[in-house]
Amino acid sequence: MPRRTDISSILVIGSGPIVIGQACEFDYSGTQACRVLREEGYRVVLVNSNPATIMTDPDFADATYVEPITPEFVEKVIAKERPDAVLATLGGQTALNTAVALHDNGVLEKYGVELIGASVEAIQRGEDRERFKEIVLGMDYIAGGAPEVAKSQICHTMDEVIAAAEELGYPVVVRPSFTMGGVGSGFAHDERELRSIAGAGLAASPVTEVLIEESILGWKEYELEVMRDKADNVVIVCSIENFDPMGVHTGDSITVAPAMTLTDREFQRMRDIGIAVIREVGVETGGCNIQFAVNPDDGRMIVIEMNPRVSRSSALASKATGFPIAKIAAKVAVGYTLDEIPNDITGETPASFEPTLDYVIVKIPRFAFEKFPAAESTLTTHMKSVGEVMGIGRNFAEALGKALRSLEDPKAPFDFVSDPGDVDELLTEIARPHDGRLAKVMLALRAGATVEQVFEATKIDPWFLDQLMLILEVAREVQSAKDLTPALLRRAKRYGLSDQQVASLRSLSTDVVRGVRHALGIRPVYKAVDTCAAEFEALTPYLYSTFDEETEVPPRTKEAVLILGSGPNRIGQGIEFDYSCVHATMALREAGYETVMVNCNPETVSTDYDTADRLYFEPLTAEDVLEVYHAELAAGPVAGVICQLGGQTPLKLAQTLKDAGVPIVGTSPEAIDLAEERGAFGRVLERAGLTAPKHGMAHSFEEAKSIAAEIGYPVLVRPSYVLGGRGMKIVYNDESMARYIQEATEVSEDKPVLVDRFLGDAVEIDVDALYDGEELYIGGIMEHIEEAGIHSGDSACALPPITLGDAAIRQIREATLAIAEGVGVRGLINIQFALLSDRLYVLEANPRASRTVPFVSKATDTSLAKAAALLMMGRSIAQLRSEGWLDAEGDGSTMDPRGPVAVKEAVMPFNRFRTSSGAFVDTLLGPEMRSTGEVMGLSDNFGTAYAKSQAAGGGPLPTGGTLFVSIADRDKRHAIWPLRRFVDLGFKLLATRGTASVLRRNGVEVEEVTKLSERTADEQRPSITELITSGEIDLIFNTPDGGSAGESTREDGYFIRTAAVLADVPLITTVPGLAAAAQGIEAKQRGEIDVRSLQDWR
């Protein structure tokens, strides 16, 4: 059956900002979908508020709306574009929920739009747990009988919850309906825990519904990725087995593909059930994901749940098998059958088959608990990880070793050398699933625990544990052998040990091990991921390393450029860097190079085999990258290696690679170092006549104290060489300085702490620019909305800068040129400035692609990363201007008055993290970055753009109601005018005593409410937190008391802020934020906010 001709335009809904549980895997799937649908000749309309996505590049759709993914805004897009169909199964839960809402409110019917992929009925059958269970239990025609489900009860009130748990017996699982990434779910071992978890779950569920379920904790957990076409052909794309048994969210589990510990009988029953499920639920076309639990004692199999859409696991399965699920899902959604779709990798076989693997995939999540020290780190059914890596190897041990070193966490790869500690303590510790448990499992084995003991403690399948034992045996052989023979070294590599691990086991340096290994000719070979275990020839060079005999790297004649990716997503380094890497491959391909991508993040567009000419799915460590370089050099000429676009990950490798003879293109490693090293950079500034905030470098508390005394408190302190403001803090006095130095464990002689003057009320400015050695091209100048002190990644910003005058912009331009020249940039540079009383301070300069490159590129319709890649390969800005890569005249500092105002807003993950007592962690912004994603609002005026950015970020501004105010003394003066404006806009003000009295004195009408700390026992009126949680408050303005004074205010502030997170009430924590909100609300009150595509802005 050919593609459908009764529809001609399709609206694709994206997934919005990166949040925990929904990350850049949906850019990967959405990008594939858009590409496929356009190739098929459809008009593609896209809605996605996330500017850091490839899919929102204007080339990927006919009309790209960077607008909030809410029913309200998507309806506007539908009304304007009148698409024939909506495809919502590739944009995660956000897209699916939006589509269901548009069905429920009649919009789809009103505009005659058909939902393709999965119908609303199918979505509801798949997502409504009770209906889903009935469907599963009804499948009695399956050979071997109807599948089982966990016993459970659906509840809508706390009373029902308690009764259900008593009937099922503790522990029970709480699962709220219609939330993504398991928000609000968890295990309750007793009634107290149940009340806390289920209360949040009921609140998190849009339909106030939770499921209380029997515990299957410790069972084996599996997933199947299933694909169906409209002719009812169904294939299983991939099976995935969780290393961590039931109880840990699959997003937080180490997972392995294919399933390792199922016999064919068991696997085929799972397959039969999976196929029956996709049919019965009625996902007519496309992919879905089905989860199973298996009792290790008797094989009892339970169907847990299904996602009637492409999921995070689909992205993993696509990368794991070479079967591009999203691409195929888009094709079957428009009418193709699987047998009509060719398998890209073989070229000659159809997609109506099941991939077979001759390698092993290990996925490991990456967490960010260091950013949320108060958060409880136990892993539960509620997803907490922020990213993941995938290792590919010819056996489990090798894949695991590669995945562990891909994490870029020095503690992740197995430590075979240090004292393992006490076995009983370790066995107790590993019983609790947590980040880093795997390392402790290895320590327990080293300390003498048996596989049986570890199994008892963790329920990790003995096959996996035995594999760990095998790795340990190899390590011990390496350690104890008299000589490190070639056979033994080869064996160590075969079981995934890195040169560094071998070095530490033999008390050698890594360089010596590498040197010996190379001298012996023990190098990895590269095998292809080909979907078919070599049964057919692979056309796409999607490669991974292994220590085997035969390599499959194809020779080439074109010059290659290697682009090093950004590794696992983490807070501070995410999709934005992948975006730049992808753009580089696009530009360099176009310029005639053979592009070679090296990366280990399965969620990304960069690791799509379609993105670069060659893909090496490899860890980003010196060892692995040097081997790739060596292999590519053997295949043909290599023009250079790009380290500048993937964030800190490749940047860290630049010097080592260069020292090993690798041609690093663009800004030299020495220049990178120059910008990072304070003293040298200070001299660059000095020569250019620029000022940095007063600063110093301390190696001890005494030093830090005297520097602070000289500069004057408050000061900004941070470790050197960090990304995302890791460990950065504003310190107000000696006492907190002492605490900081003590807690910053990594402070030492060669790891000093930087102490900077903190520019309190300064305006922060971010600049992205290109430099070719002669000419500077400003990409964009962004003005932060929040004042200095909040990490730029967490701060909202506007482009063009909304309050800067021409003189300031000129000053910024000159300073940027001087720094780019002084540092020796070839490519991109990002500089952060602070403007205080018309004086420009240079906060820092990073000679690499920054987090804001995609935002700037989208806001100005200029691809900075593409230009940067070409500059690195030797083109000049003048050439790029004439070739159309850059504007022929002017740049991002010359503003087009007809252009849009773009507002970037950060999206925070606070609702994901709780303290050990079950409360949310504090939501205060600070110099340490904690946001996971970003959104963009576009309009012809700041107010509307800001309002859009808030709606897109999940905290839409109210147009009226009650504003609760509680502010620190230092902010009171500045807050009066904006607050008065809120009264004018019709808001009722509620304030705590101190704030209220200041406001009254200034003639602002306000009602007083007591703080928690002021309440007496006989207080009758509800407290402010009660008002917030009961929905009486529409907007909260709370600024923290930054100093040491007013501890109780701090406490109150904490309760107010966490209540805001719980009740999902928009919270503003800075005065400039308040002023921006006032403008946004004004814009909303003015009337209809319209939508406009990027293409239309051109």
Next chain:
Amino acid sequence: MSAEAILVLEDGRVFRGQSFGAEGETFGELVFNTGMSGYQETLTDPSYRGQVVLMTAPHIGNTGWNDDDAESGQIWVAGFIVRDPAPRPSNWRSTRSLDAALAEQGIVGISDIDTRALTRHIRDRGAMRVGISTTTLDEAQLLERVLSQPVMTGADLASEVSTKAGYVVEAVGEKRFTVVALDLGIKSMTPNQLAARGIEVHVLPSHASYEDIAGVEPDGVFFSNGPGDPAAADGPVAVLRDVLDAEIPFFGICFGNQLFGRALGLGTYKLKFGHRGINQPVLDRTTGRVEVTAHNHGFAVDAPLEGSVGTPYGEVTVSHVGLNDQVVEGLELRRDGDLVGFSVQYHPEAAAGPHDANYLFDRFVDVMRKDA
């Protein structure tokens, strides 16, 4: 670490690895199987008689060996090649390790070699003879012995794996039909599937005559899978012609499909490296549906993909086609428009493999019902 082992191909390529299973020396035709599960079923499938099987999935033996999943009473492969055998099995049904099961039955294997390189070698150059040895580590000596082995083409192996005496598998529930199943290397799942549909299955040895079959007064006749070259199986082909003459409904699987083709006057030929795996897409041309199927065949029927061929027994058409390479995967015989016999080249009984093609057993029941 276990003893050293070497593998030598007839074209002289050598791989060195570790001994796995029994020690000793073995020879056969090298074939690769791409299934990621089901090694126990594969090893006990009589169709692998005379073949050294390479598993492309690296980890083999993870679920050990159990008492339920064998497809016959013994391991039939001539040798076994894996990359990473499991040191310790893990599955609640496992009774011993794969290594132990192989050693018990004297099956020589090799592990820790680049199985993908070897697979690609066969893919590019075609199936060939191979020797594995733990006793002779000398390449030249082993090669000489490999070259002295018989080739698969022309080999008559069915009689070597067939049951020596007939036996009956009782129908499950009410008996509806009687079927004679000619054992050319039958897998136990096949009579089980038939029996589950109310069929009393009389399994007869491969040398059974038409009279032996007719004596059972069957409602239908089934020819099983099995090893060897179909061109060498003249006896069973002659018997099948008698069955068709007698207008007894027929169903054949794998080798049975090839013999059906021969009985209908079609030719067979050897594929370059065969189909062995459980992920093969096959189009059922009668329904337009694609099924994912288990395959194990080195030979195939040569028949025109389009149109039908007239035979003394009716019109034969190609009912199933392999979508990877357009190989004939099923035949259908119609007399006056009615389906009277059919066969498939792949394995609807699965074990190992998906159950997508299970409906073919129902189709056989339908043919017998219409005939009754």
